[in-house]
Amino acid sequence: MRFNNKHTIPPKYILLILTILCLALIGVSFAFEEVLTPLRYITGVTITPMQHGINTIGQWVSDKLDMLVDIQNLQAENAELKKQLEEYQMADRKQLSDEDELIDLRQLYELDSRFPDYEKVAANVISKDAGNWFDTFIIDKGSNAGIQEGCNVMAGNGLVGIVTEVGPNYAKVRSIIDDNSNVTAMFLTDDSICNVLGDEKYMDAGYIRAEDIDKDAAVSEGDELITSNISDKFLPGITIGYVTNLSLDTNNLTMSADVIPVVDFDHIQTVLVVLDLKQNIEEE
């Protein structure tokens, strides 16, 4: 700067002057705010349009940058969506099978409603055999509530068992998964008859056995088993369960299968006892 002769005032004096000016400005604007509004107005009028104009540039640049970010985001989102799609496809398949089940259940309901005059009594399970699964259990209602020996016991939509012993205020129920249980059942689709046997071996796996299925019966895995009308103890049309693991027996005449019961035997709290007996209905 020394070569420049036009400015002779040393910088420190200018600094001093400007400092004083600044302090004065601070003081003035602090004390009288409205004094400086014209100044703000002038700069506002001139600078604000420029800011507005340059903002459009900024917006444009920002948009372009956003686009680059968007591409990355979209790729990540795409991967995420693909994963979701797989999940939904899985869920959809499940839905479809649920829908089949729903149709089946509706059919069953129609079957049920064919016998709307069944008189039922709700009862609580009060004790059970030791062991994880129910074999036999005691319910808190007996002959006082009209329960007789041979009454069918249901839970929800499925067959649970049959009353084998009745006291005035209790009844013992043998469930269909009990090793002694034998229910004549038929396929909902095909009307072929089979025997559903409780089996200790399969109890832990949650299965009961269906045997003596005609080898020519048009049945397949997933078919529904209901109590048949030829049983002398069980009322017809009560769901037992669904067939799985269908296989031809060694005698080459019959098939046997595992049946998954519809009733969750592990968690029975309340049951419905059908007061009508099969024999009585036949007699009427």
Add this chain to the structure above:
Amino acid sequence: MRRFIIQLIIILICFLFQTSVFRFLDLAGIVPNLLLIPTVSFGMMRGRKEGMLVGFCSGLLMDIFYGSIIGPYALLYMYLGYINGFFHRVYYMEDILLPMLMVGANDLVFNLLVYVFAYLLRNRLEFGFYFIHVILPELIYTMVITLIIYKPLVRINRWLKRKEEGSED
């Protein structure tokens, strides 16, 4: 006169960018302190007086627009420009490291002072938080921007110098 107008335009552009364009290009809500760059650059390239004047104009612009009181930013920028003028002696035109470090140091001082006067005096004591979330990001961002716009500023200065020497001859 030409120099004065050019410098004013540079300040204006920096101000406009700082207040508008970089609002869109903010990183974690932080905008670089663009006005500090010409202040520091001209202070170093041209000496105390110009640094001081550029700083004063930059600060005044900021005060008028965004301050409730006119003066403090002008004062702050002015002193920073003036102090940077002392480094005019050790300055080489092609060296980018010193200006960058100077901008960083100035930004640090600037923000520390702003913190002390605008926050600490209002009993905002969480210095660590402000340092990590405001001061440090702004420091880094501003230094990075310096890397980009310092060279053009040097070229403008060189061009102005040539013109002045030409007109003097």
